[in-house]
Amino acid sequence: MDTVKKQVFSLDSYRMECGETIPITVGFETYGELNEKKNNAVLVCHFFSATSHAAGKYSHDDADPGWWDALIGPGKAIDTDRYFVLCTDNLCNIQAKNPNVVTTGPRTVNPQTGERYGTSFPAFTYRDMAGIQRELIRSLGIEKLLAVAGPSAGGMQALNWAVHYPDMMDACVVVISGAQTPVLTSLAYLQAAIDAIILDPKWKDGTYDEGEEPEAGLHLALQLMNLAAYQYGWYESSFPRDAKRDVISPSYQKNPEFAEAFKEAVSKRMQPYDASHYVYTARAVMMHDIARGFDSLEEALGRIQARVLMIPCVSDLLFPPQYSKQAVDIINRKGGRASYYEIDSPNGHMAGVVDAHLFAEPLASFLRGKDI
Incomplete structure:
Protein backbone atom coordinates (compact mmCIF):
# COMPACT_ATOMS: atom_id res chain seq x y z
CA MET A 1 0.00 0.00 0.00
CA ASP A 2 1.22 3.52 -0.80
CA THR A 3 1.76 5.96 2.05
CA VAL A 4 -1.44 7.52 3.37
CA LYS A 5 -2.34 11.13 4.05
CA LYS A 6 -4.53 12.71 6.69
CA GLN A 7 -7.47 14.66 5.30
CA VAL A 8 -9.79 17.05 7.09
CA PHE A 9 -13.58 17.33 7.15
CA SER A 10 -15.46 20.23 8.74
CA LEU A 11 -19.04 21.24 9.39
CA ASP A 12 -19.93 24.83 10.27
CA SER A 13 -22.55 23.48 12.64
CA TYR A 14 -23.63 20.06 13.82
CA ARG A 15 -26.52 19.38 16.18
CA MET A 16 -25.46 16.85 18.79
CA GLU A 17 -27.73 14.22 20.29
CA CYS A 18 -27.72 16.24 23.54
CA GLY A 19 -29.31 19.19 21.65
CA GLU A 20 -26.26 21.48 21.47
CA THR A 21 -25.00 22.76 18.10
CA ILE A 22 -21.29 23.35 17.48
CA PRO A 23 -18.84 23.54 14.56
CA ILE A 24 -16.79 20.38 14.19
CA THR A 25 -13.61 19.33 12.43
CA VAL A 26 -12.29 15.78 12.29
CA GLY A 27 -9.51 14.07 10.41
CA PHE A 28 -9.99 11.10 8.12
CA GLU A 29 -7.99 8.73 5.97
CA THR A 30 -8.87 6.72 2.89
CA TYR A 31 -7.39 3.58 1.35
CA GLY A 32 -8.09 2.24 -2.13
CA GLU A 33 -10.06 4.00 -4.83
CA LEU A 34 -13.72 5.01 -5.01
CA ASN A 35 -15.16 3.49 -8.16
CA GLU A 36 -17.13 5.38 -10.79
CA LYS A 37 -20.49 4.26 -9.40
CA LYS A 38 -19.36 5.16 -5.87
CA ASN A 39 -20.76 1.90 -4.55
CA ASN A 40 -17.63 0.21 -3.18
CA ALA A 41 -17.13 2.19 0.05
CA VAL A 42 -16.47 0.60 3.44
CA LEU A 43 -16.40 2.73 6.59
CA VAL A 44 -14.08 1.51 9.36
CA CYS A 45 -14.59 3.07 12.81
CA HIS A 46 -11.84 3.24 15.42
CA PHE A 47 -11.75 1.92 18.97
CA PHE A 48 -11.48 3.87 22.24
CA SER A 49 -7.82 4.90 22.18
CA ALA A 50 -7.13 4.66 18.44
CA THR A 51 -7.25 7.19 15.60
CA SER A 52 -8.27 7.30 11.96
CA HIS A 53 -4.90 5.76 11.09
CA ALA A 54 -6.37 2.31 10.50
CA ALA A 55 -3.91 1.07 7.86
CA GLY A 56 -0.71 1.82 5.98
CA LYS A 57 2.03 4.25 6.97
CA TYR A 58 2.45 8.00 6.75
CA SER A 59 6.00 7.46 5.50
CA HIS A 60 8.10 4.43 4.61
CA ASP A 61 10.19 5.13 7.72
CA ASP A 62 7.29 4.67 10.15
CA ALA A 63 7.94 1.86 12.61
CA ASP A 64 4.36 0.62 12.70
CA PRO A 65 1.39 0.68 10.32
CA GLY A 66 -2.21 1.56 11.20
CA TRP A 67 -4.04 -0.40 13.88
CA TRP A 68 -6.05 -2.71 11.51
CA ASP A 69 -3.38 -2.99 8.83
CA ALA A 70 -3.62 -6.77 9.10
CA LEU A 71 -7.11 -6.51 7.63
CA ILE A 72 -6.98 -3.47 5.32
CA GLY A 73 -4.94 -3.47 2.14
CA PRO A 74 -4.49 -5.11 -1.26
CA GLY A 75 -5.62 -8.73 -1.11
CA LYS A 76 -6.50 -8.55 2.59
CA ALA A 77 -9.90 -9.16 4.18
CA ILE A 78 -10.94 -5.55 3.56
CA ASP A 79 -9.38 -5.60 0.12
CA THR A 80 -8.36 -2.15 -1.14
CA ASP A 81 -8.13 -3.55 -4.67
CA ARG A 82 -11.88 -4.02 -4.35
CA TYR A 83 -13.08 -1.51 -1.72
CA PHE A 84 -12.67 2.19 -0.98
CA VAL A 85 -12.06 2.34 2.78
CA LEU A 86 -12.53 5.36 5.05
CA CYS A 87 -11.79 5.92 8.73
CA THR A 88 -12.39 9.12 10.75
CA ASP A 89 -10.95 10.52 13.94
CA ASN A 90 -13.66 10.60 16.60
CA LEU A 91 -14.74 13.70 18.45
CA CYS A 92 -12.76 14.11 21.69
CA ASN A 93 -10.10 11.73 20.39
CA ILE A 94 -7.97 10.96 23.43
CA GLN A 95 -4.78 11.28 21.38
CA ALA A 96 -5.32 15.02 21.15
CA LYS A 97 -1.56 15.64 21.40
CA ASN A 98 -0.80 13.38 18.44
CA PRO A 99 0.14 15.67 15.52
CA ASN A 100 -1.58 13.26 13.13
CA VAL A 101 -4.94 13.53 14.91
CA VAL A 102 -7.56 16.11 13.94
CA THR A 103 -10.40 16.30 16.43
CA THR A 104 -12.85 18.69 18.06
CA GLY A 105 -13.23 18.43 21.82
CA PRO A 106 -12.81 20.20 25.18
CA ARG A 107 -9.26 21.33 24.31
CA THR A 108 -10.56 23.02 21.16
CA VAL A 109 -11.04 26.80 21.19
CA ASN A 110 -14.70 27.78 21.25
CA PRO A 111 -15.09 30.30 18.40
CA GLN A 112 -17.80 32.15 20.34
CA THR A 113 -15.60 32.84 23.38
CA GLY A 114 -12.03 32.61 22.10
CA GLU A 115 -11.29 30.25 25.00
CA ARG A 116 -11.02 26.50 25.16
CA TYR A 117 -14.33 24.73 25.63
CA GLY A 118 -13.19 22.79 28.69
CA THR A 119 -16.16 21.10 30.34
CA SER A 120 -18.57 23.41 28.51
CA PHE A 121 -18.02 21.16 25.51
CA PRO A 122 -21.27 19.24 24.93
CA ALA A 123 -21.31 15.54 25.73
CA PHE A 124 -20.96 13.52 22.54
CA THR A 125 -22.22 10.04 21.72
CA TYR A 126 -21.40 7.46 19.11
CA ARG A 127 -24.71 8.28 17.46
CA ASP A 128 -23.19 11.74 16.94
CA MET A 129 -20.15 10.17 15.32
CA ALA A 130 -22.34 8.16 12.96
CA GLY A 131 -24.14 11.37 12.00
CA ILE A 132 -20.90 13.22 11.34
CA GLN A 133 -19.56 10.32 9.30
CA ARG A 134 -22.80 10.32 7.34
CA GLU A 135 -22.20 13.97 6.39
CA LEU A 136 -18.66 13.11 5.30
CA ILE A 137 -19.91 10.19 3.20
CA ARG A 138 -22.49 12.41 1.51
CA SER A 139 -19.89 15.10 0.81
CA LEU A 140 -17.98 12.50 -1.21
CA GLY A 141 -21.07 11.70 -3.27
CA ILE A 142 -21.56 8.29 -1.65
CA GLU A 143 -25.21 7.38 -1.14
CA LYS A 144 -24.78 3.91 0.33
CA LEU A 145 -21.97 2.00 2.04
CA LEU A 146 -21.08 -1.60 1.40
CA ALA A 147 -20.33 -1.97 5.08
CA VAL A 148 -19.57 -0.24 8.35
CA ALA A 149 -17.15 -2.12 10.60
CA GLY A 150 -15.10 -1.62 13.72
CA PRO A 151 -13.85 -3.08 17.00
CA SER A 152 -15.04 -2.01 20.47
CA ALA A 153 -16.13 1.66 20.26
CA GLY A 154 -15.87 1.23 16.49
CA GLY A 155 -18.50 -1.49 16.72
CA MET A 156 -20.71 0.90 18.70
CA GLN A 157 -20.54 3.34 15.81
CA ALA A 158 -21.29 0.58 13.31
CA LEU A 159 -24.44 -0.39 15.21
CA ASN A 160 -25.54 3.24 15.40
CA TRP A 161 -25.23 3.36 11.63
CA ALA A 162 -27.28 0.18 11.27
CA VAL A 163 -30.07 1.41 13.56
CA HIS A 164 -30.28 5.09 12.61
CA TYR A 165 -29.35 4.94 8.90
CA PRO A 166 -30.62 1.47 7.99
CA ASP A 167 -31.01 2.20 4.27
CA MET A 168 -27.45 3.53 3.86
CA MET A 169 -25.51 0.30 4.31
CA ASP A 170 -25.52 -3.33 3.21
CA ALA A 171 -23.49 -4.88 6.03
CA CYS A 172 -22.50 -4.18 9.63
CA VAL A 173 -19.50 -5.81 11.34
CA VAL A 174 -19.29 -5.49 15.12
CA VAL A 175 -16.07 -6.78 16.70
CA ILE A 176 -15.62 -7.13 20.51
CA SER A 177 -18.62 -4.88 21.13
CA GLY A 178 -22.37 -4.97 21.60
CA ALA A 179 -25.64 -3.08 21.54
CA GLN A 180 -25.19 -1.74 25.09
CA THR A 181 -22.06 -1.21 27.17
CA PRO A 182 -22.27 -3.62 30.12
CA VAL A 183 -23.02 -1.87 33.42
CA LEU A 184 -20.04 -3.55 35.11
CA ALA A 284 -19.48 8.29 25.42
CA VAL A 285 -18.64 4.61 25.85
CA MET A 286 -20.63 4.48 29.09
CA MET A 287 -23.62 6.04 27.35
CA HIS A 288 -23.59 3.57 24.48
CA ASP A 289 -27.09 2.10 24.42
CA ILE A 290 -28.71 1.42 21.07
CA ALA A 291 -32.09 1.30 22.83
CA ARG A 292 -31.93 4.99 23.82
CA GLY A 293 -34.89 6.79 22.28
CA PHE A 294 -36.80 3.57 21.61
CA ASP A 295 -39.26 1.62 23.73
CA SER A 296 -36.93 -1.37 23.90
CA LEU A 297 -33.70 -2.89 22.66
CA GLU A 298 -35.82 -5.16 20.47
CA GLU A 299 -37.44 -2.16 18.77
CA ALA A 300 -34.06 -0.55 18.09
CA LEU A 301 -32.38 -3.67 16.70
CA GLY A 302 -35.51 -4.47 14.71
CA ARG A 303 -34.83 -1.40 12.55
CA ILE A 304 -31.66 -2.95 11.12
CA GLN A 305 -31.83 -3.84 7.43
CA ALA A 306 -28.13 -4.63 6.92
CA ARG A 307 -26.64 -8.07 7.32
CA VAL A 308 -24.86 -8.14 10.67
CA LEU A 309 -21.77 -10.06 11.80
CA MET A 310 -20.92 -10.06 15.51
CA ILE A 311 -17.38 -11.17 16.43
CA PRO A 312 -16.73 -11.49 20.19
CA CYS A 313 -13.71 -13.00 21.99
CA VAL A 314 -14.16 -15.76 24.58
CA SER A 315 -11.72 -14.15 27.05
CA ASP A 316 -13.03 -10.57 26.71
CA LEU A 317 -13.50 -9.00 30.15
CA LEU A 318 -15.07 -5.77 28.85
CA PHE A 319 -17.62 -7.20 26.39
CA PRO A 320 -18.17 -10.89 27.17
CA PRO A 321 -19.65 -12.95 24.32
CA GLN A 322 -23.14 -13.13 25.81
CA TYR A 323 -23.73 -9.52 24.78
CA SER A 324 -23.01 -10.36 21.13
CA LYS A 325 -25.20 -13.45 21.35
CA GLN A 326 -28.02 -11.35 22.76
CA ALA A 327 -27.88 -8.89 19.85
CA VAL A 328 -27.71 -11.68 17.25
CA ASP A 329 -30.68 -13.47 18.79
CA ILE A 330 -32.80 -10.31 18.86
CA ILE A 331 -31.95 -9.28 15.30
CA ASN A 332 -32.78 -12.72 13.92
CA ARG A 333 -35.96 -12.95 15.99
CA LYS A 334 -37.05 -9.60 14.55
CA GLY A 335 -36.59 -10.90 11.01
CA GLY A 336 -33.07 -9.63 10.35
CA ARG A 337 -29.93 -11.45 9.21
CA ALA A 338 -27.30 -11.68 11.91
CA SER A 339 -24.35 -14.08 12.19
CA TYR A 340 -22.13 -14.92 15.14
CA TYR A 341 -18.42 -15.80 14.91
CA GLU A 342 -16.55 -16.35 18.16
CA ILE A 343 -12.77 -16.11 18.47
CA ASP A 344 -10.56 -17.48 21.25
CA SER A 345 -7.40 -15.66 22.31
CA PRO A 346 -5.42 -14.97 25.49
CA ASN A 347 -5.45 -11.29 24.49
CA GLY A 348 -8.98 -10.69 25.74
CA HIS A 349 -10.68 -7.55 24.50
CA MET A 350 -7.63 -6.51 22.49
CA ALA A 351 -7.89 -9.65 20.40
CA GLY A 352 -10.22 -7.67 18.16
CA VAL A 353 -7.22 -5.54 17.20
CA VAL A 354 -4.04 -7.58 17.73
CA ASP A 355 -5.44 -10.95 16.60
CA ALA A 356 -7.22 -9.84 13.45
CA HIS A 357 -5.94 -12.96 11.67
CA LEU A 358 -8.39 -15.00 13.75
CA PHE A 359 -11.38 -13.53 11.91
CA ALA A 360 -9.88 -12.26 8.65
CA GLU A 361 -11.26 -15.10 6.52
CA PRO A 362 -14.88 -14.98 7.75
CA LEU A 363 -14.79 -11.18 7.53
CA ALA A 364 -13.65 -11.33 3.91
CA SER A 365 -16.40 -13.82 3.06
CA PHE A 366 -19.03 -11.77 4.84
CA LEU A 367 -18.08 -8.59 2.97
CA ARG A 368 -18.47 -10.50 -0.29
CA GLY A 369 -22.06 -11.34 0.59
CA LYS A 370 -21.81 -14.70 2.32
CA ASP A 371 -23.48 -15.28 5.68
CA ILE A 372 -21.24 -16.88 8.30
Whole structure:
Protein backbone atom coordinates (compact mmCIF):
# COMPACT_ATOMS: atom_id res chain seq x y z
CA MET A 1 0.00 0.00 0.00
CA ASP A 2 1.22 3.52 -0.80
CA THR A 3 1.76 5.96 2.05
CA VAL A 4 -1.44 7.52 3.37
CA LYS A 5 -2.34 11.13 4.05
CA LYS A 6 -4.53 12.71 6.69
CA GLN A 7 -7.47 14.66 5.30
CA VAL A 8 -9.79 17.05 7.09
CA PHE A 9 -13.58 17.33 7.15
CA SER A 10 -15.46 20.23 8.74
CA LEU A 11 -19.04 21.24 9.39
CA ASP A 12 -19.93 24.83 10.27
CA SER A 13 -22.55 23.48 12.64
CA TYR A 14 -23.63 20.06 13.82
CA ARG A 15 -26.52 19.38 16.18
CA MET A 16 -25.46 16.85 18.79
CA GLU A 17 -27.73 14.22 20.29
CA CYS A 18 -27.72 16.24 23.54
CA GLY A 19 -29.31 19.19 21.65
CA GLU A 20 -26.26 21.48 21.47
CA THR A 21 -25.00 22.76 18.10
CA ILE A 22 -21.29 23.35 17.48
CA PRO A 23 -18.84 23.54 14.56
CA ILE A 24 -16.79 20.38 14.19
CA THR A 25 -13.61 19.33 12.43
CA VAL A 26 -12.29 15.78 12.29
CA GLY A 27 -9.51 14.07 10.41
CA PHE A 28 -9.99 11.10 8.12
CA GLU A 29 -7.99 8.73 5.97
CA THR A 30 -8.87 6.72 2.89
CA TYR A 31 -7.39 3.58 1.35
CA GLY A 32 -8.09 2.24 -2.13
CA GLU A 33 -10.06 4.00 -4.83
CA LEU A 34 -13.72 5.01 -5.01
CA ASN A 35 -15.16 3.49 -8.16
CA GLU A 36 -17.13 5.38 -10.79
CA LYS A 37 -20.49 4.26 -9.40
CA LYS A 38 -19.36 5.16 -5.87
CA ASN A 39 -20.76 1.90 -4.55
CA ASN A 40 -17.63 0.21 -3.18
CA ALA A 41 -17.13 2.19 0.05
CA VAL A 42 -16.47 0.60 3.44
CA LEU A 43 -16.40 2.73 6.59
CA VAL A 44 -14.08 1.51 9.36
CA CYS A 45 -14.59 3.07 12.81
CA HIS A 46 -11.84 3.24 15.42
CA PHE A 47 -11.75 1.92 18.97
CA PHE A 48 -11.48 3.87 22.24
CA SER A 49 -7.82 4.90 22.18
CA ALA A 50 -7.13 4.66 18.44
CA THR A 51 -7.25 7.19 15.60
CA SER A 52 -8.27 7.30 11.96
CA HIS A 53 -4.90 5.76 11.09
CA ALA A 54 -6.37 2.31 10.50
CA ALA A 55 -3.91 1.07 7.86
CA GLY A 56 -0.71 1.82 5.98
CA LYS A 57 2.03 4.25 6.97
CA TYR A 58 2.45 8.00 6.75
CA SER A 59 6.00 7.46 5.50
CA HIS A 60 8.10 4.43 4.61
CA ASP A 61 10.19 5.13 7.72
CA ASP A 62 7.29 4.67 10.15
CA ALA A 63 7.94 1.86 12.61
CA ASP A 64 4.36 0.62 12.70
CA PRO A 65 1.39 0.68 10.32
CA GLY A 66 -2.21 1.56 11.20
CA TRP A 67 -4.04 -0.40 13.88
CA TRP A 68 -6.05 -2.71 11.51
CA ASP A 69 -3.38 -2.99 8.83
CA ALA A 70 -3.62 -6.77 9.10
CA LEU A 71 -7.11 -6.51 7.63
CA ILE A 72 -6.98 -3.47 5.32
CA GLY A 73 -4.94 -3.47 2.14
CA PRO A 74 -4.49 -5.11 -1.26
CA GLY A 75 -5.62 -8.73 -1.11
CA LYS A 76 -6.50 -8.55 2.59
CA ALA A 77 -9.90 -9.16 4.18
CA ILE A 78 -10.94 -5.55 3.56
CA ASP A 79 -9.38 -5.60 0.12
CA THR A 80 -8.36 -2.15 -1.14
CA ASP A 81 -8.13 -3.55 -4.67
CA ARG A 82 -11.88 -4.02 -4.35
CA TYR A 83 -13.08 -1.51 -1.72
CA PHE A 84 -12.67 2.19 -0.98
CA VAL A 85 -12.06 2.34 2.78
CA LEU A 86 -12.53 5.36 5.05
CA CYS A 87 -11.79 5.92 8.73
CA THR A 88 -12.39 9.12 10.75
CA ASP A 89 -10.95 10.52 13.94
CA ASN A 90 -13.66 10.60 16.60
CA LEU A 91 -14.74 13.70 18.45
CA CYS A 92 -12.76 14.11 21.69
CA ASN A 93 -10.10 11.73 20.39
CA ILE A 94 -7.97 10.96 23.43
CA GLN A 95 -4.78 11.28 21.38
CA ALA A 96 -5.32 15.02 21.15
CA LYS A 97 -1.56 15.64 21.40
CA ASN A 98 -0.80 13.38 18.44
CA PRO A 99 0.14 15.67 15.52
CA ASN A 100 -1.58 13.26 13.13
CA VAL A 101 -4.94 13.53 14.91
CA VAL A 102 -7.56 16.11 13.94
CA THR A 103 -10.40 16.30 16.43
CA THR A 104 -12.85 18.69 18.06
CA GLY A 105 -13.23 18.43 21.82
CA PRO A 106 -12.81 20.20 25.18
CA ARG A 107 -9.26 21.33 24.31
CA THR A 108 -10.56 23.02 21.16
CA VAL A 109 -11.04 26.80 21.19
CA ASN A 110 -14.70 27.78 21.25
CA PRO A 111 -15.09 30.30 18.40
CA GLN A 112 -17.80 32.15 20.34
CA THR A 113 -15.60 32.84 23.38
CA GLY A 114 -12.03 32.61 22.10
CA GLU A 115 -11.29 30.25 25.00
CA ARG A 116 -11.02 26.50 25.16
CA TYR A 117 -14.33 24.73 25.63
CA GLY A 118 -13.19 22.79 28.69
CA THR A 119 -16.16 21.10 30.34
CA SER A 120 -18.57 23.41 28.51
CA PHE A 121 -18.02 21.16 25.51
CA PRO A 122 -21.27 19.24 24.93
CA ALA A 123 -21.31 15.54 25.73
CA PHE A 124 -20.96 13.52 22.54
CA THR A 125 -22.22 10.04 21.72
CA TYR A 126 -21.40 7.46 19.11
CA ARG A 127 -24.71 8.28 17.46
CA ASP A 128 -23.19 11.74 16.94
CA MET A 129 -20.15 10.17 15.32
CA ALA A 130 -22.34 8.16 12.96
CA GLY A 131 -24.14 11.37 12.00
CA ILE A 132 -20.90 13.22 11.34
CA GLN A 133 -19.56 10.32 9.30
CA ARG A 134 -22.80 10.32 7.34
CA GLU A 135 -22.20 13.97 6.39
CA LEU A 136 -18.66 13.11 5.30
CA ILE A 137 -19.91 10.19 3.20
CA ARG A 138 -22.49 12.41 1.51
CA SER A 139 -19.89 15.10 0.81
CA LEU A 140 -17.98 12.50 -1.21
CA GLY A 141 -21.07 11.70 -3.27
CA ILE A 142 -21.56 8.29 -1.65
CA GLU A 143 -25.21 7.38 -1.14
CA LYS A 144 -24.78 3.91 0.33
CA LEU A 145 -21.97 2.00 2.04
CA LEU A 146 -21.08 -1.60 1.40
CA ALA A 147 -20.33 -1.97 5.08
CA VAL A 148 -19.57 -0.24 8.35
CA ALA A 149 -17.15 -2.12 10.60
CA GLY A 150 -15.10 -1.62 13.72
CA PRO A 151 -13.85 -3.08 17.00
CA SER A 152 -15.04 -2.01 20.47
CA ALA A 153 -16.13 1.66 20.26
CA GLY A 154 -15.87 1.23 16.49
CA GLY A 155 -18.50 -1.49 16.72
CA MET A 156 -20.71 0.90 18.70
CA GLN A 157 -20.54 3.34 15.81
CA ALA A 158 -21.29 0.58 13.31
CA LEU A 159 -24.44 -0.39 15.21
CA ASN A 160 -25.54 3.24 15.40
CA TRP A 161 -25.23 3.36 11.63
CA ALA A 162 -27.28 0.18 11.27
CA VAL A 163 -30.07 1.41 13.56
CA HIS A 164 -30.28 5.09 12.61
CA TYR A 165 -29.35 4.94 8.90
CA PRO A 166 -30.62 1.47 7.99
CA ASP A 167 -31.01 2.20 4.27
CA MET A 168 -27.45 3.53 3.86
CA MET A 169 -25.51 0.30 4.31
CA ASP A 170 -25.52 -3.33 3.21
CA ALA A 171 -23.49 -4.88 6.03
CA CYS A 172 -22.50 -4.18 9.63
CA VAL A 173 -19.50 -5.81 11.34
CA VAL A 174 -19.29 -5.49 15.12
CA VAL A 175 -16.07 -6.78 16.70
CA ILE A 176 -15.62 -7.13 20.51
CA SER A 177 -18.62 -4.88 21.13
CA GLY A 178 -22.37 -4.97 21.60
CA ALA A 179 -25.64 -3.08 21.54
CA GLN A 180 -25.19 -1.74 25.09
CA THR A 181 -22.06 -1.21 27.17
CA PRO A 182 -22.27 -3.62 30.12
CA VAL A 183 -23.02 -1.87 33.42
CA LEU A 184 -20.04 -3.55 35.11
CA THR A 185 -17.70 -2.29 32.39
CA SER A 186 -19.20 1.19 32.73
CA LEU A 187 -18.75 1.35 36.48
CA ALA A 188 -15.53 -0.57 37.07
CA TYR A 189 -13.40 0.79 34.24
CA LEU A 190 -15.05 3.89 32.79
CA GLN A 191 -16.69 5.78 35.65
CA ALA A 192 -13.79 4.87 37.93
CA ALA A 193 -11.37 6.25 35.33
CA ILE A 194 -13.36 9.48 35.07
CA ASP A 195 -13.33 9.80 38.86
CA ALA A 196 -9.56 9.24 38.94
CA ILE A 197 -9.04 12.16 36.57
CA ILE A 198 -11.44 14.65 38.13
CA LEU A 199 -10.14 13.94 41.64
CA ASP A 200 -6.64 14.98 40.53
CA PRO A 201 -6.03 18.47 42.04
CA LYS A 202 -4.73 19.63 38.67
CA TRP A 203 -8.03 18.84 36.93
CA LYS A 204 -9.51 22.29 37.69
CA ASP A 205 -12.81 21.37 36.04
CA GLY A 206 -11.00 20.83 32.76
CA THR A 207 -9.46 24.32 32.62
CA TYR A 208 -5.87 23.17 33.22
CA ASP A 209 -3.06 24.85 31.26
CA GLU A 210 -0.37 23.29 29.10
CA GLY A 211 2.27 21.72 31.31
CA GLU A 212 -0.09 21.71 34.31
CA GLU A 213 -2.20 18.74 33.30
CA PRO A 214 -3.74 16.12 35.63
CA GLU A 215 -1.22 13.48 34.62
CA ALA A 216 -1.54 11.43 37.81
CA GLY A 217 -5.28 11.06 37.34
CA LEU A 218 -4.90 10.23 33.66
CA HIS A 219 -2.24 7.65 34.47
CA LEU A 220 -4.55 5.91 36.93
CA ALA A 221 -7.42 6.05 34.43
CA LEU A 222 -5.24 4.37 31.83
CA GLN A 223 -4.15 1.72 34.31
CA LEU A 224 -7.80 0.84 34.95
CA MET A 225 -8.59 0.52 31.25
CA ASN A 226 -5.42 -1.41 30.47
CA LEU A 227 -6.12 -3.88 33.27
CA ALA A 228 -9.34 -4.92 31.55
CA ALA A 229 -8.12 -4.80 27.96
CA TYR A 230 -6.28 -8.13 28.08
CA GLN A 231 -6.84 -11.43 29.83
CA TYR A 232 -5.17 -12.83 32.97
CA GLY A 233 -2.54 -14.85 31.13
CA TRP A 234 -1.30 -11.84 29.18
CA TYR A 235 -0.48 -9.97 32.37
CA GLU A 236 1.25 -13.00 33.90
CA SER A 237 3.59 -13.23 30.91
CA SER A 238 4.02 -9.49 30.29
CA PHE A 239 4.69 -8.49 33.90
CA PRO A 240 5.96 -11.67 35.58
CA ARG A 241 6.79 -11.99 39.25
CA ASP A 242 10.40 -12.75 40.17
CA ALA A 243 10.48 -14.41 43.59
CA LYS A 244 14.29 -14.34 43.71
CA ARG A 245 14.44 -10.56 43.27
CA ASP A 246 11.21 -9.63 45.04
CA VAL A 247 12.51 -8.46 48.40
CA ILE A 248 10.01 -7.12 50.92
CA SER A 249 10.71 -3.44 51.55
CA PRO A 250 10.03 -1.91 54.97
CA SER A 251 8.25 0.94 53.15
CA TYR A 252 4.79 0.48 51.61
CA GLN A 253 5.78 3.11 49.03
CA LYS A 254 8.05 0.68 47.21
CA ASN A 255 5.97 -1.23 44.69
CA PRO A 256 6.77 -4.76 43.52
CA GLU A 257 8.82 -4.80 40.33
CA PHE A 258 5.99 -6.21 38.23
CA ALA A 259 3.75 -3.34 39.35
CA GLU A 260 6.41 -0.77 38.49
CA ALA A 261 6.91 -2.38 35.08
CA PHE A 262 3.19 -2.08 34.38
CA LYS A 263 3.05 1.56 35.48
CA GLU A 264 6.04 2.36 33.26
CA ALA A 265 4.38 0.71 30.27
CA VAL A 266 1.26 2.81 30.84
CA SER A 267 3.38 5.98 31.13
CA LYS A 268 4.85 5.39 27.68
CA ARG A 269 1.40 4.94 26.15
CA MET A 270 -0.13 8.08 27.65
CA GLN A 271 2.22 10.60 26.01
CA PRO A 272 -0.21 11.66 23.22
CA TYR A 273 -3.30 11.46 25.46
CA ASP A 274 -5.31 14.32 26.94
CA ALA A 275 -7.20 13.96 30.23
CA SER A 276 -10.33 15.93 29.32
CA HIS A 277 -10.69 14.11 26.02
CA TYR A 278 -10.33 10.85 27.94
CA VAL A 279 -13.17 11.88 30.27
CA TYR A 280 -15.47 12.68 27.35
CA THR A 281 -14.64 9.51 25.46
CA ALA A 282 -15.12 7.36 28.55
CA ARG A 283 -18.53 8.97 29.06
CA ALA A 284 -19.48 8.29 25.42
CA VAL A 285 -18.64 4.61 25.85
CA MET A 286 -20.63 4.48 29.09
CA MET A 287 -23.62 6.04 27.35
CA HIS A 288 -23.59 3.57 24.48
CA ASP A 289 -27.09 2.10 24.42
CA ILE A 290 -28.71 1.42 21.07
CA ALA A 291 -32.09 1.30 22.83
CA ARG A 292 -31.93 4.99 23.82
CA GLY A 293 -34.89 6.79 22.28
CA PHE A 294 -36.80 3.57 21.61
CA ASP A 295 -39.26 1.62 23.73
CA SER A 296 -36.93 -1.37 23.90
CA LEU A 297 -33.70 -2.89 22.66
CA GLU A 298 -35.82 -5.16 20.47
CA GLU A 299 -37.44 -2.16 18.77
CA ALA A 300 -34.06 -0.55 18.09
CA LEU A 301 -32.38 -3.67 16.70
CA GLY A 302 -35.51 -4.47 14.71
CA ARG A 303 -34.83 -1.40 12.55
CA ILE A 304 -31.66 -2.95 11.12
CA GLN A 305 -31.83 -3.84 7.43
CA ALA A 306 -28.13 -4.63 6.92
CA ARG A 307 -26.64 -8.07 7.32
CA VAL A 308 -24.86 -8.14 10.67
CA LEU A 309 -21.77 -10.06 11.80
CA MET A 310 -20.92 -10.06 15.51
CA ILE A 311 -17.38 -11.17 16.43
CA PRO A 312 -16.73 -11.49 20.19
CA CYS A 313 -13.71 -13.00 21.99
CA VAL A 314 -14.16 -15.76 24.58
CA SER A 315 -11.72 -14.15 27.05
CA ASP A 316 -13.03 -10.57 26.71
CA LEU A 317 -13.50 -9.00 30.15
CA LEU A 318 -15.07 -5.77 28.85
CA PHE A 319 -17.62 -7.20 26.39
CA PRO A 320 -18.17 -10.89 27.17
CA PRO A 321 -19.65 -12.95 24.32
CA GLN A 322 -23.14 -13.13 25.81
CA TYR A 323 -23.73 -9.52 24.78
CA SER A 324 -23.01 -10.36 21.13
CA LYS A 325 -25.20 -13.45 21.35
CA GLN A 326 -28.02 -11.35 22.76
CA ALA A 327 -27.88 -8.89 19.85
CA VAL A 328 -27.71 -11.68 17.25
CA ASP A 329 -30.68 -13.47 18.79
CA ILE A 330 -32.80 -10.31 18.86
CA ILE A 331 -31.95 -9.28 15.30
CA ASN A 332 -32.78 -12.72 13.92
CA ARG A 333 -35.96 -12.95 15.99
CA LYS A 334 -37.05 -9.60 14.55
CA GLY A 335 -36.59 -10.90 11.01
CA GLY A 336 -33.07 -9.63 10.35
CA ARG A 337 -29.93 -11.45 9.21
CA ALA A 338 -27.30 -11.68 11.91
CA SER A 339 -24.35 -14.08 12.19
CA TYR A 340 -22.13 -14.92 15.14
CA TYR A 341 -18.42 -15.80 14.91
CA GLU A 342 -16.55 -16.35 18.16
CA ILE A 343 -12.77 -16.11 18.47
CA ASP A 344 -10.56 -17.48 21.25
CA SER A 345 -7.40 -15.66 22.31
CA PRO A 346 -5.42 -14.97 25.49
CA ASN A 347 -5.45 -11.29 24.49
CA GLY A 348 -8.98 -10.69 25.74
CA HIS A 349 -10.68 -7.55 24.50
CA MET A 350 -7.63 -6.51 22.49
CA ALA A 351 -7.89 -9.65 20.40
CA GLY A 352 -10.22 -7.67 18.16
CA VAL A 353 -7.22 -5.54 17.20
CA VAL A 354 -4.04 -7.58 17.73
CA ASP A 355 -5.44 -10.95 16.60
CA ALA A 356 -7.22 -9.84 13.45
CA HIS A 357 -5.94 -12.96 11.67
CA LEU A 358 -8.39 -15.00 13.75
CA PHE A 359 -11.38 -13.53 11.91
CA ALA A 360 -9.88 -12.26 8.65
CA GLU A 361 -11.26 -15.10 6.52
CA PRO A 362 -14.88 -14.98 7.75
CA LEU A 363 -14.79 -11.18 7.53
CA ALA A 364 -13.65 -11.33 3.91
CA SER A 365 -16.40 -13.82 3.06
CA PHE A 366 -19.03 -11.77 4.84
CA LEU A 367 -18.08 -8.59 2.97
CA ARG A 368 -18.47 -10.50 -0.29
CA GLY A 369 -22.06 -11.34 0.59
CA LYS A 370 -21.81 -14.70 2.32
CA ASP A 371 -23.48 -15.28 5.68
CA ILE A 372 -21.24 -16.88 8.30
